[in-house]
Amino acid sequence: MRVFFCNKSNLVKNMKTHTEEKPYICEVCGYSVSRKADLVKHERIHTGEKPHTCEVCGYSCSRKSNLVRHKVTHTGGKPHTCEVCGYSFYATSDLVKHIRTHTGEKPHSCEVCGYSCSEKSSLVKHMRIHTGEKLYTCEVCGYSCSRKSNLVRHKVTHTGEKPHTCEVCGYSFYARSDLVKHIRTHTGEKPHSCEVCEYSCSRKSNLVRHKRTHTGEKPHSCEVCGYSCSATSALVKHMRTHTGEKPHICEVCGYSFSSKYGLVRHKVTHTGAKVTYFLLIHVRMHTTKSEKPHSCEVCGYTCSNKYQIKIHMRTHTGEKPHTCEVCGFSCSKKSTLVIHIRGHTGDKPYSCEVCAYSFTVKSKLVKHMRTHTGEKPYSCEVCGYSCSEKSHLVTHLRIHTGEKPHACKVCGYSCSQKSSLVKHMRTHTGEKPHSCEVCGYSCSDKSTLVIHIRTHTGEKPHSCEICGHSFSEKSNLVKHMRTHTGEKPHSCKVCGYSFSEKSNLVRHMSTHAKEMSGIV
Template sequence: MATGAESKMQGDNGQDFLRTHSCSYCDKEFRCKSELNEHLRTHTGERPYQCGECGNRFGRLSHLKSHMKTHTGDKPYRCQECPRLFSELSNLKRHIRTHTGEKPHKCEHCHKGFSQSSDLKRHIRTHTGENPYRCEECSKQFTTLSSLKRHMRNHTGEKPYRCEECSMQFTTLSDLKRHMRTHTGEKPYRCEQCNKGLRDSAHLKTHMRTYTGETPYKCEECSKQFKTLSHLKRHMRTHTGEKPYRCEECSMQFTTLSDLKRHMRTHTGEKPYKCETCCKQFSVLSSLKRHLRTHTGEKPYRCEECSNHFTRLPQLRSHMRTHTGENVIWSLTNMATRAGSHLKQGEGEDGQDSPRTHKCSHCDKEFRFKSKLNRHLRTHTSERPYQCNECGKRGNPYKCEKCSKQFTTLSSLKDHMRTHTGEKPYRCEHCNKGISQSTNLRTHVRTHTGENPYRCEECDKQFANLSNLKRHLRTHTGEKPYRCDQCNKQFTTLSDVKKHVRTHTGEKPCEECSKLFTTLSNLKSHMRTHTGEKPYKCEECSKQFSALSTLNQHLRTHTGERPYKCETYYKQFRELGALKKHMRTHTREKPYRCEACSKQFSELENLKKHMRTHTGEKPYRCEHCNRSFRQSRSLRAHMQTHIGESLSLTL
């Protein structure tokens, strides 16, 4: 131990006391024994000083004295700048720096200034990586004691801060303060660029990055960068596969808490977001916001090229491709995996999609979620895991009350119900047409924008949706995955095999001429050729039509509208079929092939005419001499010979 001479070195020579008293726990050294004793209590937990009012104990006498002022209300120190009072002089000094801007404590590493020494100590740990405070439950370490205490509430479930308005409880005071702004509507943090108000400083910092383009958080796996740490953490789970949030009802797991909360509403049926205009309710806030634009007509997303406005960001992105010419190239071999990352491009908050990591062992189809794969596997195994408690019958859990058809998911049942109710809740902004499903609306909008984002790698043909591309690819691969059970004939699409099966069952025959039809709509249209019924009337010229589609096409002769545009020569057409026919003059595509001689044609009508050279059919008959012809133009030319005869007889 040091002698009295050694311990009192500060004298004539102006030297400080030597630090001769060392802590046996952490080797920290002190100038005098009293300081060491006070420090040792931080290790032993000893608190010898007790408050007579509330029984709280303290490790230092000075801390007890400061605490006593909370009972007496004594605040003798007053700020000269503002009327605020303080119980301690040190607190007043720290407060004054908020007025003067003084930051006397400098970091040796980056020279950043701080107003308090405690703030400097915490900051230095960001350089040293020191995390001295450790959680006994999960071994997680923290730079400050307050951070550890907040973390401990995750284990204990303690939420000491309660909202007086709605009784919601919070683990930290800052969380409560932020929550209170949802009641008061206060948004004290304002963006200097667009004057937008935000509820807390963290949201302001994130918002500002939309202008600066800053993405400070980088993924070590794929080098993708993000604006916020939370977005990076969520993204990391796409690499690790971690899904820490689990539903207690069905054991389904999710990567984010918000996804779990949204999922829970499928069990509870809760729809907390209500439209004030039409009282329609939604389970997700974003759905309500999109819906409100149908009332306000707001279109906040603007194209910089042509100034067109859109209600949703994905619609703008799709539209932009009509200017950039950008198209996604689809490969025959890896189409499924690459399609997964494109179908919902840019949907997430951080712009990320889940990779299709779950693969079907039967057909190699890939899925983003295990639950979707399990549902798909039942189409191969014919498994029916849902059993009725009343009769023991197994089937799909969701049943249509109208036609008894069953579905594996509630969303599928809801979509199906619209075929009975006729409800079409999704409306096209361009032509106001109602659509029953959101996916069909996206496909329909492309008929206006001309967007064909799905491209065949073999022949460069482009398509508006992925299913059409897949069907087209089978013309290259020769794949025919759908087989008729009656005659073993194979087909490239499911709809084709369904139509074919009706030729065996004799379903939907015409009672007048016994002609068979594969769909009820085709039969109804055909029946009008017998009845002469033309229920669709043009308001302009009173001309009547047997089909609504024919009336719509006719109306364009009055309006002059030509909505279908060729991107190559900018020629416009009244009908989509006419545009498709025209496009073949550019692509040289000849999709119609003669089975007899393999000759190919660009139009179906030309193939039909050609087939008559093989069958010998001559459907066009002259009324004067009963002579028959293969083509109508040949009949018209022949009729001129009779007209000439009539003239000579008259003369």
């Protein structure tokens, strides 16, 4: 197909698009173009010149095409409409770009890494990752970046200005894009969807991270220990375990933390306020079934989000996709694997601020802190007994109900605590895992070993408040106290005689046994 031009200069310009000749070069940054007019427009980036001005509002710009587009904002007209979704635009070029969101077309590709995108401007910005080019510089602190939008956002950190405000809650932001994302927390809009599992989210970056759960991709690696992760933020936090950096500082007491979450949690100790984040978690305990739209088809379990139901289904399928590379242990939850791996690495990221004791799991730190605060949030409705752990209350309630869910398969013995069953089973196996380092004595119960060690140390921690007599075992103190109180809780069912100790009752019962057999 032959194309004709009305003058020779236009033909010359057109030929350069075929030869890729770019004779016009920017003296500031080396950028080259095929037309002199394009170089003039480009140079305005460096000079800041904006010769095109709007007569209505005074807005000025470096390109005439931008002014034409701007003027439409005053007339209110958006003549270019998408036939697929009805969205309309001021300029034809914007419509062309928009249509690619429907077709998925990405005509612009990076020759270095193969990255492709729908807009040429996006490719130009992307190429700066490879070239390291940073065109935009902050006049205040010298900070430089590859994108103008990043510079605009950065400058606000000097002025403190947050011009974009949410009309719903009043929260304000430096950048409009951040406001758009924030508004989705109110509307519940989740425009980004996963093609594999139907997961949807409000941010594209979250979707990119989510997709790595399917691909297993972990592009971010620690140069110190080789740890790899799917998110940059996770690597930043991990690096602090090597550097010891704690950038989040409490303004009240100066205590510092490696994570923002740790600081938020700490601040509550000063204000006494219930942080909204924790309140939201707590409210879920009271939500009704209608607020938990995701149900398990097997057992009817309901939850508030798809991820929870996905994890729950593994209890039925037995699926354990997360495997330990060290010992082969597998589990259904990634969080469980993370905790398990700490058993190999010795990592204990949760530390007590009072006594420096550290834990592999956050829940254990929460329980430990109650030893300092004396908090006992779990109470028995029958007798008023209170304790610091829910598991202790569950065990205690069995005293009232008589429930003994743990049974021995050998002899049928049953008990209320699993730990008691473990100890009992040793009477059958003969296992004695607890040994004395002094004399080699071994026993099946750790508490028995603790008492035994006192025979070497001479320690007698249990003292009588009346006469000062002390004992190595609490049970001996209980027996001793009966010499003061006169209590005799063990009674003979035959003659009614009572004793302060069970062993005396057993000896006494043998006298009745002899009488009944005719032996005097």
